[in-house]
Amino acid sequence: MKTKFGIKEVVATGIGTALFVVLTTVQIPLGFIPNTALQPRAALLAFFAAVFGPVVGGIMGLLGHALGDALFYGSVWWSWVFPDALFGVVIGAFAVHFSIKEGGFAKKEAIRFNVIQVIANALVWIVVAPLLDILIYAEPANKVFTQGFFAFLGNIIVVGILGTLLALGYAKVGGKSSSLSKED
Template sequence: MWGNKKSFISVRDVVAIGIGTAVFFVLMRFLAIPTPVSNTTINLGEPWLSLIGAIFGPIVGFLVGFIGHALNDTASGWGVWWTWVFADGVLGLLLGLTKSRLKLQSEPLTKKKIIFFNIWQVVSNAIAWFLIAPLGDIVVYKQPAAKVFLQGIWAGIGNIVAIAIVGTILLVAYSKTRTRSGSLKLKTDFYASCYI
């Protein structure tokens, strides 16, 4: 009976969440670039999150962003800032929605797909950092609007730039490692034709 049901989350996804979260945490913790705005950095974990989301989808993307950010806040010692943790989870979820369009596992990464990915990551960052994080800070933590919107805008712009550059490089590099269906047959046919 259990064998006939499809799991909500696969073993592969669980492994991806574990490894993805660990890498996200390390990048966020040790490779953060300071900005002029207090408590706001350009986070190199976000390009990694964009790759994880694009490969594994929205559930894995959400959990890697949410858990990774919560671990980083815990390790930093100032307490977990749940509104930003949630915003990172939402960003991972939204970036994960690109999985079905990019099809990195089975299709080449075209220029059109890269453009789509970057337009979508700008929209996703705007939702997460220009809206969710600052509005959450105002509602939950009673923070001044001017301060948190400034932090959110800086974080969002930093993430957009980081994903546009590093995230795109990661997607292209990953795509080049994938063996496409039929590619071995094409190579075999090519080499066979060389000997005829």
């Protein structure tokens, strides 16, 4: 796994984090589970991590979620910030296998992307977030594991649809060319 971090990655981190923060308010609440919603920002995070790698995914998840919480909710819920960062790192660790930048994101890569995002979402929302909720905030286990499970379900749907469409679109249009180039 190469973790190159050049100008493209710096720009991607900044743009991705800003978009992630803005998308914090775009949610479809799961009315029967408190503080849990379908969030398009999950697809954006998965897409940026899948294109630019684990460093971009981790920073974008950490800063985007923390800034979004602080700006729109007045406090940061760290037990859900760290899982978003971890999700970005895990997806980004497999970026080379998705071939999005090269324009090769097809059926096989889309399946691989979705298998990995389901595993990553299960890890962070069914295991990590609930455990951190219990350890950091002394939340009741039944509540946080229920929230985590429904966050997992919501994210696999959003990332599965929007994340895959973003990757397909970028691979077809933007993956083969770039406006960013190194000056001589």
